[in-house]
Amino acid sequence: MIIIKSASELELMRQANQIVGQVLQAVSRMVAPGVTTAQLDRAAEEMCRQMGCRPAFKGYNGYPFALCCSVNEEVVHGFPGERALREGDIISMDFGVIKDGFYGDSATTVAVGQVSPEARKLMDATRRALEAGIEQARPGNRLGDISAAVQRVAEEAGFSVVRQFVGHGIGRALHEEPQVPNYGAPGKGVKLKAGMVLAIEPMVNVGAYGVKILSDGWTAVTVDGKLSAHYEHTVAITEDGPRILSLP
Template identity: 55%
Template sequence: MITIKNDKEIEKMKAAGRLVGECHNLLRDMIKPGITTMELNDVAEKYFRDHGAYPTFLGYGGFPYSICASVNEEVVHGFPSDRVLEEGDIISIDLGATLDGYVGDAARTWGVGTISDEAQKLIDVTRESFFTGIKQAHVGNRLSDIGHAVQEVAEAAGFSVVRDYVGHGIGREMHEDPPIPNYGKPGHGPRLLKNMTLAVEPMVNVGTYDVHTLDNDWTVVTNDGKLAAHYENTIWITGEGAPEILTLVED
């Protein structure tokens, strides 16, 4: 069932979302050759706890860490570890915070030091596909209009869109209805209504969209070993044109 939030709930989601956006900015400034992904995890967890929030991912479905740290060919659900980031890597960080009973969820992909032109293009296109997709996220459109717009941007750039993992509704729970594919024909699915809150999250690969899960039962990687990027924000359908992005904090 798709939940429609009331004004009080929207304010709580704004607060959780802002915390997530601030944490992403903090981690972004730490990413450089020589840092470990576990250091990023620990900083994020402390940041959330220091601000009265809980790191939503920790223990979610048994996930053992506070962030997902997915490097290079890892699409989503990468485990933080003692792995040291190296010049030329790219890293996708997905994280969530639960504050006063409501969840914010967002992901970013960043380059580590100097990266290849192809890697930078992938990051840029993935981000662009999100912003193009949410132009369709207004009252009266259908859910698939978002995913269709995402797919058009990614494939026009020569990349592919992951099929096995999708965006989702969000609120009191991190994953609520409806699922939000990043591909498909427009004009399908439920109508978008005022005060829906959605996590739109393109996952885009350089090569094939086919993926598989590693032996840890969590980390998803591209079948061909080529790079993947991820960009996500929690958005609010305002009823007044374009949606509001709740997890993007501009410095």
């Protein structure tokens, strides 16, 4: 069942997502050669708790960290650790909080120092794919309009969109209906209505779209070892168009 949010619920969701956006902005500024992903995780959790909320991912289905840190060929759900970032890496960071009974969720990919032209192109295409998907999040459109827009931008840039992981509805639960694939046909799927809130999150690979899960049971990597990028925003569908709740 797709849950329609009231104006007061949307405001609570905005507050939760503002914290997510602020934390991601702060840890993004910390990214530099020599910084460990564990340091980023600790900083994100500390900021979250200082702002009066708790990290959404820590303990969720057994995930042991507050911040997902996925480096280079890691697509999503990467474990933070003592691995130090190196010049030329890219790191995707996914973060969520729970505040006043509602979830916030967002992700970004950050360059570590100077990166290759291919990495820059990938990050730019993934960000533009997210923007194209958000633009379609309007009452009267179909879910497939979001999916098709994301896929079109990514594939026109020469990249592939991950199929195994998708976006989702969000509210009092981290994952609500509907699922939001990053591929599909326009004009298909459920009709979008004001009050729906979606976490739209393209994951885009340089090579093949296939992924595999590492032995930790969580970290997803590209099957061919090539780079992947991930951007996400929580978006409310309103009569005035899409409203990005997680912009800091």
